[in-house]
Amino acid sequence: MKGSNKLEELVILSGKGGTGKTTLTSAFAALSDSLVLADCDVDAADLHLILNPTIVKREPFVEGNEAIVDPKLCTGCGYSANFCRFDAFRKEDDGTYSIDTIRCEGCGVCVRLCPASAIKFEERHCGHWMVSKTRFGTLVHAHLQAAGENSGKLVTLVRKEARKIALEEGKKLLLVDGPPGIGCPVISSVTGADKVVLVTEPSLSGLHDLERVSRLAANFEIPVYVCVNKADIAPKLTKEIEKSVKESDNKFVGTIPYDEALVQAQIKGLSPMEYLSAAGRNHIEKLWENIWETN
Amino acid sequence: MKIAIASGKGGTGKTFFSVNLAHSLDRELLLLDCDVEEPNVNLFLKGELVEQRDSTLLVPQVDLDLCDGCRVCADFCQFNAIAVIRGVPLIFEDLCHGCGGCTLFCPQKAMDDTPHKIGVISHYHKGKISLIEGRLDVGKALAVPVIRDVKGDKEVAKHPLVILDAPPGTSCPVVWSLSGCDLAILVTEGTPFGLHDLKLAVETVREVGIPFGVVVNRDGLGDERVVTYCQEENIPVVGKIPNDREIATLYAQGKIVVDELPHYRALFTQIWENIASLAKGGRYERVQ
Amino acid sequence: MRVAFTAGGESLDSPFDNRFGRAEKFIIYDTESDTFEVLDNTQNLQAVQGAGVQSAQHIIDSKVDELVTGNLGPKAAKIIFAAGILVYQAKAETVSEALAMYKSKAIKPLKEPTVEEHWV
Numbered sequence: 208m209k210g211s212n213k214l215e216e217l218v219i220l221s222g223k224g225g226t227g228k229t230t231l232t233s234a235f236a237a238l239s240d241s242l243v244l245a246d247c248d249v250d251a252a253d254l255h256l257i258l259n260p261t262i263v264k265r266e267p268f269v270e271g272n273e274a275i276v277d278p279k280l281c282t283g284c285g286y287s288a289n290f291c292r293f294d295a296f297r298k299e300d301d302g303t304y305s306i307d308t309i310r311c312e313g314c315g316v317c318v319r320l321c322p323a324s325a326i327k328f329e330e331r332h333c334g335h336w337m338v339s340k341t342r343f344g345t346l347v348h349a350h351l352q353a354a355g356e357n358s359g360k361l362v363t364l365v366r367k368e369a370r371k372i373a374l375e376e377g378k379k380l381l382l383v384d385g386p387p388g389i390g391c392p393v394i395s396s397v398t399g400a401d402k403v404v405l406v407t408e409p410s411l412s413g414l415h416d417l418e419r420v421s422r423l424a425a426n427f428e429i430p431v432y433v434c435v436n437k438a439d440i441a442p443k444l445t446k447e448i449e450k451s452v453k454e455s456d457n458k459f460v461g462t463i464p465y466d467e468a469l470v471q472a473q474i475k476g477l478s479p480m481e482y483l484s485a486a487g488r489n490h491i492e493k494l495w496e497n498i499w500e501t502n
Numbered sequence: 503m504k505i506a507i508a509s510g511k512g513g514t515g516k517t518f519f520s521v522n523l524a525h526s527l528d529r530e531l532l533l534l535d536c537d538v539e540e541p542n543v544n545l546f547l548k549g550e551l552v553e554q555r556d557s558t559l560l561v562p563q564v565d566l567d568l569c570d571g572c573r574v575c576a577d578f579c580q581f582n583a584i585a586v587i588r589g590v591p592l593i594f595e596d597l598c599h600g601c602g603g604c605t606l607f608c609p610q611k612a613m614d615d616t617p618h619k620i621g622v623i624s625h626y627h628k629g630k631i632s633l634i635e636g637r638l639d640v641g642k643a644l645a646v647p648v649i650r651d652v653k654g655d656k657e658v659a660k661h662p663l664v665i666l667d668a669p670p671g672t673s674c675p676v677v678w679s680l681s682g683c684d685l686a687i688l689v690t691e692g693t694p695f696g697l698h699d700l701k702l703a704v705e706t707v708r709e710v711g712i713p714f715g716v717v718v719n720r721d722g723l724g725d726e727r728v729v730t731y732c733q734e735e736n737i738p739v740v741g742k743i744p745n746d747r748e749i750a751t752l753y754a755q756g757k758i759v760v761d762e763l764p765h766y767r768a769l770f771t772q773i774w775e776n777i778a779s780l781a782k783g784g785r786y787e788r789v790q
Numbered sequence: 791m792r793v794a795f796t797a798g799g800e801s802l803d804s805p806f807d808n809r810f811g812r813a814e815k816f817i818i819y820d821t822e823s824d825t826f827e828v829l830d831n832t833q834n835l836q837a838v839q840g841a842g843v844q845s846a847q848h849i850i851d852s853k854v855d856e857l858v859t860g861n862l863g864p865k866a867a868k869i870i871f872a873a874g875i876l877v878y879q880a881k882a883e884t885v886s887e888a889l890a891m892y893k894s895k896a897i898k899p900l901k902e903p904t905v906e907e908h909w910v
Binding site: 576580581582583584585586587588590592594596597643 | 834838839840841843844846847850865868869872873
């Protein structure tokens with residue numbers, strides 16, 4: 208970030224959940240003096256628990272359609288129900304049918320088949336997205352309803368809004384808390400970003416995730432900066448991860464030891480940088496410097 | 503009895519709990535790995551592969567001799583899986599959800615449903631534990647049909663005890679995994695993030711409408727907020743697993759904790775008794 | 791010759807959109823009359839998936855001969871190539887900039903998609 212005035216977008220990923228991705232995002236947020244934040248972990252958005260946001264804007268998120276039976280028109284013939292491949296129809300006590308919105312895939316087959324035209328095809332309300340003010344900067348975040356499908360579109364929307372705000376506010380950094388996994392939402396969170404930071408753990412699944420995320424980022428020609436959290440839990444595996452990163456095109460930026468103070472910070476609703484001792488903060492500051500030093 | 507192990511997000515110890523629970527019970531049982539995007543159970547079980555088959559989705563195929571390029575199929579498809587170029591339909595299997603609409607509505611009856619591979623169903627075996635694992639092929643988007651294949655396997659009905667490792671989160675695949683189970687156990691930890699994710703999981707299980715209990719993993723890390731919430735919401739806490747670095751170290755190496763540390767076998771046996779009595783709708787001793 | 795440009799607005803000064811599937815508009819330029827029309831591409835704004843497929847179908851149906859865009863995914867590419875439409879890849883800020891590159895033959899037609907799946 209040094210020098211340049213261009214907006215840099217940094218996405219934090221983890222592969223599997225629970226490795227400390229959100230904690231590290233909140234630490235980095237405290238280390239930057241010119242940023243906008245985007246919480247793209249829309250399935251289980253936790254960043255707001257640390258950032259204590261004040262919501263200034265809230266918009267619905269609509270994606271796809273769902274079939275809804277009008278009980279007044281339904282004759283209970285069951286014709287459409289026979290063709291539903293998703294087992295979404297339920298017979299009610301009064302003989303009419305209803306459609307389980309959780310199971311409905313929104314294909315529209317029943318809507319077209321119903322002899323009584325009793326099935327409506329309506330926009331599916333999947334959740335909402337918000338713009339908030341926090342002590343570190345503006346935050347764009349979202350909430351997906353239970354059984355809502357995260358196809359990546361909401362992630363794209365959150366990033367796009369955050370980028371717009373960052374440019375308007377003239378900020379230097381767009382910091383993105385990415386989704387877990389390596390599926391569609393992750394792909395949506397890294398396309399066009401400048402840097403990916405991968406937070407992993409020294410475990411078999413950590414190693415496995417590292418490979419998969421690296422392959423993904425390589426496809427997009429985005430540099431990956433790897434750090435190992437809870438590194439001293441399995442020092443041998445940490446070394447192994449460090450070695451494999453150094454042999455690749457990616458950069459190893461450091462480790463964070465297992466530290467229960469990180470959880471204490473979370474309980475107090477604080478960023479690690481607002482809570483840890485100087486020694487604890489030092490590990491994270493070093494990571495942060497290593498990420499930018501290569502610029 | 504079918505018991506699902508779930509969590510609001512990944513990394514809370516869901517697979518750790520499923521695998522160790524299975525090992526602590528000295529009886530025949532079937533594990534189902536429904537976390538098809540990241541099936542990790544056999545990384546720990548290390549069972550022997552006994553059978554493997556494809557998981558498929560019915561997607562359309564066009565008979566070009568019958569097709570007149572009318573475009574009814576492409577116009578109907580909600581998933582943009584069909585385009586028509588110069589009167590010829592082009593089908594993108596990766597986008598198809600297998601609803602059957604195009605085949606059904608084709609005026610020329612030029613389309614036919616054919617199986618398209620989207621994943622692999624594997625059967626593993628080790629001692630008294632059997633495992634059916636669903637694995638979604640890389641780049642495929644639809645987890646639900648693979649989960650359906652795992653849960654619909656003919657082996658499932660033969661086992662009196664089934665433990666199902668659900669995918670993390672609150673999306674459709676979770677709902678499909680949970681529905682039809684007798685009980686769900688939500689694994690969480692006593693931190694603000696843990697509580698927030700637990701609430702999302704609770705919302706989802708309530709939507710599915712099955713009874714459920716909570717296991718607090720890494721107990722001692724964090725505070726009492728999860729237990730307090732459970733008391734307020736009248737949710738039974740069926741067990742607490744202490745925050746122990748030894749567990750983390752063994753687990754990181756892919757080892758089964760209840761086999762390495764006998765006192766944890768006793769703990770898991772106790773948790774199992776709580777789960778079993780909860781499943782029967784009975785009372786159980788509250789965990790201190 | 792009708793040439794489509796992916797655009798973020800309705801004039802030649804509007805931003806040139808790097809994306810194909812999720813581009814808001816297509817500006818269709820007629821090289822014979824030096825005029826253009828605007829084709830709306832927001833029909834797939836709500837689409838869960840397959841925006842590239844739908845956009846490709848959309849420009850084929852609009853009788854476009856050539857396409858200038860920033861990136862093209864494999865599915866859209868399959869359709870566009872099958873329809874015999876020539877695709878040019880350009881890096882430009884505005885549509886008129888991309889048009890100038892096209893006119894001066896500074897850009898070459900693509901033979902394969904430029905990006906992997908899900909480039910949104």
